[in-house]
Amino acid sequence: MIRTSAPVEAPAAGAWEELVTTALLGTDRRTPPGGATGRRAPAALLELAAVQTVRRRAGLRAAPAATRPEPAPEDPRPALPAAAARRLTMLLADRPGTAGGGRRGTAPDLMELLPQWLAAANARGYAAPPQILPALLDAARGRTDLRPAALAFAGPRALWLARLNPDWRFALRAAPGGAAALPGPAEADRIRRLWEEGLFAERVALLAAIREREPAAARDLLAGTWATERAEDRLMFLDSLRDGLGPEDEPFLEQALADRSRNVRATAAELLSALPGSALAARTADRASACVAVDHTLDTPTLAIEAPHECDADMERDGVVAKAPSGRGERSWWLGQLLEAAPLGAWPARLGGRTPREIVALPVADGWQGELHAAWCRAAVRQRDARWARALLGAPAAPGAGGPGAVSLAERARLLGTLGAGERADWVAGFISVHGLSEAFQLLGVCAVPWAAPLGRAVVDALNIARDAGSYPWSFSGVMGLAERCLDPAEASRLDGLLAVPDEARDPSPGAGGYWAEAFQRLVTTLRLRAAMAEELRPADG
Amino acid sequence: MWGLCEGSGKKPYRTVVDLADGAAPAYTCTCPSRKFPCKHALGLLLLWAGDEAAVPAGQAPDWAEPWLSGRRQRAAQPSGTAGGAPGPADPEAARRRAERRAERISAGATELEQRLADLVRGGLAAAEQAGYGLWEETAARMVDAQAPGLAARVRELGAIPSSGPGWPVRLLEECALLHLLVQGWLRRERLPAALAATVRSRVGLPGAADGPPVRDRWLVLAQYDTADARLTTRRIWLYGADCGRTALLLSYGAAGRAPDLALPVGLALDAEVAAYPGAGQSRAALGERFASPAPTGVRPPGVTPARAVARYGEALRDDPWLDAVPVTLREVIPVPDGDSWQLADAGSDSALPLTPQARARPGLWRLVALSGGAPVTVFGECGHRGFTPLTAWRHEEEGVVTLC
Numbered sequence: 001m002i003r004t005s006a007p008v009e010a011p012a013a014g015a016w017e018e019l020v021t022t023a024l025l026g027t028d029r030r031t032p033p034g035g036a037t038g039r040r041a042p043a044a045l046l047e048l049a050a051v052q053t054v055r056r057r058a059g060l061r062a063a064p065a066a067t068r069p070e071p072a073p074e075d076p077r078p079a080l081p082a083a084a085a086r087r088l089t090m091l092l093a094d095r096p097g098t099a100g101g102g103r104r105g106t107a108p109d110l111m112e113l114l115p116q117w118l119a120a121a122n123a124r125g126y127a128a129p130p131q132i133l134p135a136l137l138d139a140a141r142g143r144t145d146l147r148p149a150a151l152a153f154a155g156p157r158a159l160w161l162a163r164l165n166p167d168w169r170f171a172l173r174a175a176p177g178g179a180a181a182l183p184g185p186a187e188a189d190r191i192r193r194l195w196e197e198g199l200f201a202e203r204v205a206l207l208a209a210i211r212e213r214e215p216a217a218a219r220d221l222l223a224g225t226w227a228t229e230r231a232e233d234r235l236m237f238l239d240s241l242r243d244g245l246g247p248e249d250e251p252f253l254e255q256a257l258a259d260r261s262r263n264v265r266a267t268a269a270e271l272l273s274a275l276p277g278s279a280l281a282a283r284t285a286d287r288a289s290a291c292v293a294v295d296h297t298l299d300t301p302t303l304a305i306e307a308p309h310e311c312d313a314d315m316e317r318d319g320v321v322a323k324a325p326s327g328r329g330e331r332s333w334w335l336g337q338l339l340e341a342a343p344l345g346a347w348p349a350r351l352g353g354r355t356p357r358e359i360v361a362l363p364v365a366d367g368w369q370g371e372l373h374a375a376w377c378r379a380a381v382r383q384r385d386a387r388w389a390r391a392l393l394g395a396p397a398a399p400g401a402g403g404p405g406a407v408s409l410a411e412r413a414r415l416l417g418t419l420g421a422g423e424r425a426d427w428v429a430g431f432i433s434v435h436g437l438s439e440a441f442q443l444l445g446v447c448a449v450p451w452a453a454p455l456g457r458a459v460v461d462a463l464n465i466a467r468d469a470g471s472y473p474w475s476f477s478g479v480m481g482l483a484e485r486c487l488d489p490a491e492a493s494r495l496d497g498l499l500a501v502p503d504e505a506r507d508p509s510p511g512a513g514g515y516w517a518e519a520f521q522r523l524v525t526t527l528r529l530r531a532a533m534a535e536e537l538r539p540a541d542g
Numbered sequence: 543m544w545g546l547c548e549g550s551g552k553k554p555y556r557t558v559v560d561l562a563d564g565a566a567p568a569y570t571c572t573c574p575s576r577k578f579p580c581k582h583a584l585g586l587l588l589l590w591a592g593d594e595a596a597v598p599a600g601q602a603p604d605w606a607e608p609w610l611s612g613r614r615q616r617a618a619q620p621s622g623t624a625g626g627a628p629g630p631a632d633p634e635a636a637r638r639r640a641e642r643r644a645e646r647i648s649a650g651a652t653e654l655e656q657r658l659a660d661l662v663r664g665g666l667a668a669a670e671q672a673g674y675g676l677w678e679e680t681a682a683r684m685v686d687a688q689a690p691g692l693a694a695r696v697r698e699l700g701a702i703p704s705s706g707p708g709w710p711v712r713l714l715e716e717c718a719l720l721h722l723l724v725q726g727w728l729r730r731e732r733l734p735a736a737l738a739a740t741v742r743s744r745v746g747l748p749g750a751a752d753g754p755p756v757r758d759r760w761l762v763l764a765q766y767d768t769a770d771a772r773l774t775t776r777r778i779w780l781y782g783a784d785c786g787r788t789a790l791l792l793s794y795g796a797a798g799r800a801p802d803l804a805l806p807v808g809l810a811l812d813a814e815v816a817a818y819p820g821a822g823q824s825r826a827a828l829g830e831r832f833a834s835p836a837p838t839g840v841r842p843p844g845v846t847p848a849r850a851v852a853r854y855g856e857a858l859r860d861d862p863w864l865d866a867v868p869v870t871l872r873e874v875i876p877v878p879d880g881d882s883w884q885l886a887d888a889g890s891d892s893a894l895p896l897t898p899q900a901r902a903r904p905g906l907w908r909l910v911a912l913s914g915g916a917p918v919t920v921f922g923e924c925g926h927r928g929f930t931p932l933t934a935w936r937h938e939e940e941g942v943v944t945l946c
Contacts, residue, residue, distance in 0.1 A: 025665045
């Protein structure tokens with residue numbers, strides 16, 4: 001039993017123990033204190049016990065205090081406006097499973113709005129109200145995609161809390177740079193000690209934090225203990241060099257190409273090939289350009305492909321995986337890897353001074369086109385080469401763009417990622433206005449939020465066309481959901497005309513009109529809600 | 543005023559509205575709707591409100607007349623004997639009913655006393671094997687005896703043997719207090735009036751909130767529900783800004799349904815509150831409300847942990863069955879203490895442990911987050927099992943944070 005203190009008087013404690021023992025055994029077996037026996041004994045025992053119980057309770061005293069925790073660090077950020085704090089509480093309360101039933105009707109999906117709420121609050125640099133932190137940490141615990149933004153918003157007090165509750169350990173791991181616990185730039189000794197003695201997660205966090213401040217220092221730290229690290233750890237540490245990768249990392253990566261572990265070698269090669277000026281890139285360019293040539297003997301210039309005949313040790317050292325997955329020809333497998341790692345900038349010179357667009361337009365002999373273009377796509381993504389990405393994407397309205405052509409939708413989405421936000425939105429808008437929405441989901445996912453005006457209009461028009469064509473809205477639920485989150489709230493007024501339930505008699509799909517109206521209502525409600533959210537987060541002074 | 547309304551049935555609905563009593567119109571209608579007033583009566587009123595000429599004056603038809611005249615007659619009767627005023631029609635009959643109930647409770651109490659004696663004679667160790675069924679049956683007997691207070695205590699006894707280490711101590715304590723209550727009931731005539739009232743309410747006799755109504759700005763300190771299979775009980779703690787009293791409002795709902803009364807925590811009500819009888823009882827009833835709840839900077843003054851436990855001890859003088867008293871702790875810091883938590887005084891070395899229930903609630907983490915290792919003020923219930931935090935705040939100008 002939880003006692004706030006010992007009873008007042010020690011002798012009373014003894015008497016109480018005696019009473020408990022007697023009661024436990026029964027008055028038939030043991031005579032209660034006071035000597036009552038027979039029929040009177042139970043009542044006598046209970047009476048004594050009642051006196052003792054009230055006496056014990058009335059005599060409680062406060063307990064000695066345990067060691068107090070260090071106070072949480074101050075959060076210097078300005079306080080969140082009250083209306084925004086209420087909104088956040090509402091968003092956090094809308095957890096999956098708490099809403100009744102699957103169909104949402106016209107009610108907005110609040111949980112889906114949390115990421116952008118957090119992004120907006122972080123952009124304005126508000127401090128989270130402390131009492132919201134537990135709900136915020138619980139939400140971030142359930143959804144890893146929320147963690148970076150949620151933890152940034154939650155601030156130093158959330159880390160302080162996470163140290164007290166094992167459920168929130170993830171916050172200590174995931175915290176960018178572990179915040180308070182990590183040594184500052186000046187504390188060389190502490191850095192050295194943490195690096196040499198810390199847990200793996202702490203070391204990864206430390207490396208990432210230093211890499212952010214001072215890329216070279218992180219590399220030197222890693223190089224100092226490189227030989228003694230375990231293979232899995234080497235892989236993770238190497239991966240953390242991906243941020244802020246630059247030409248000065250080349251010697252270290254070049255050295256890692258000779259690593260004992262195959263995965264470490266492959267990662268090092270991948271990082272090097274993302275540096276177009278590296279020696280590895282030059283070697284790969286030589287090998288790759290031996291495989292592709294322009295054949296002028298035909299009527300139209302055509303790309304002729306000669307896949308490598310063998311994968312030698314040097315190629316393997318440069319990251320080419322010799323063993324092809326089952327079902328794939330060895331030579332095309334090697335070719336794909338070479339083309340992917342070769343710097344794209346070398347091709348125009350190799351292929352008669354043609355621009356990327358012209359090179360992509362060239363016919364390819366012997367059915368190699370798919371293989372070739374797919375490899376170039378991967379290269380364009382890896383090297384973040386916008387000119388090549390543009391060339392490989394082609395015109396959004398091109399007939400091949402809609403179907404599963406040489407370049408798949410997933411690749412297209414990645415290629416779009418290398419372009420600027422405006423260009424991306426324009427391309428996807430053009431794509432949707434020609435090909436409709438059925439293939440657009442993945443492409444929409446890479447567009448910047450909120451959608452640029454032309455893109456938003458293209459999506460709304462396409463939805464409108466889909467409705468008039470007699471589709472049901474759930475065929476477009478993915479795009480609808482995206483639109484709810486990504487459409488610019490300023491577009492809400494343009495949707496007013498779509499909210500009405502159309503005349504059923506002319507409707508080819510029974511009931512669809514009503515469902516469309518409901519879907520558009522939810523869209524508009526969500527947009528209004530987002531506008532309100534943005535308004536609440538605006539600072540009071542303007 | 544009367545009218546016929548064309549409904550879906552064969553006969554039109556006959557709707558009558560009586561406006562003779564200006565304060566409260568009365569309605570009757572032959573429609574089967576359970577809404578009151580029904581839409582037909584409302585429609586009739588709307589017609590009349592829109593254009594008085596739409597409902598011309600006239601003699602009531604024969605189907606409307608009996609109801610109207612019946613109402614007039616009842617209204618004309620002096621309110622003391624029938625209708626209007628609350629209270630039993632016949633004080634003599636009410637007294638006899640109360641006597642019969644008291645006899646039944648006494649019979650039930652005597653039987654319960656026998657059960658307790660048997661238990662102690664055979665030893666509490668046997669209670670662990672006896673299981674829940676025995677207590678459930680005894681509790682049902684107490685319900686039959688019209689002593690719901692005893693029934694609830696008996697049911698709680700049944701749960702103790704499975705409640706973890708130290709259960710024999712808790713079982714003996716609760717048995718002893720139950721014995722005390724039964725003895726108090728059987729000898730209630732010889733107790734001081736206030737204590738007798740406490741015993742009556744603990745046994746489960748309904749009282750009336752007949753204390754003088756106190757008008758004040760009542761800060762809503764906390765509101766929380768507890769539910770069992772039969773009933774949802776809502777407790778609302780109020781604090782009077784001027785009178786400085788803390789009052790408890792209780793409201794009930796059928797199982798799974800929210801009780802009717804809901805008040806916004808952190809706001810203040812301008813209202814009258816009347817206390818229930820009995821020594822050491824916080825329970826009160828909410829009377830007239832004069833304004834809608836408004837934000838307020840009023841906060842109860844806090845005490846130290848040492849004073850809080852002392853206050854519980856003092857409250858036991860008036861009501862030895864009391865489990866906890868409402869207390870505001872000033873300048874305390876939530877501190878982890880092994881598996882448990884305590885609220886430590888910022889200014890001294892004393893602390894109050896939290897109750898096991900409070901440790902399991904998500905509100906604990908809101909409290910810890912709010913404090914961040916710095917002192918906060920916490921309102922809650924302080925009793926023999928520890929402290930249950932219900933509401934906390936940092937500064938008066940900031941809002942309160944609910945923890946329950």
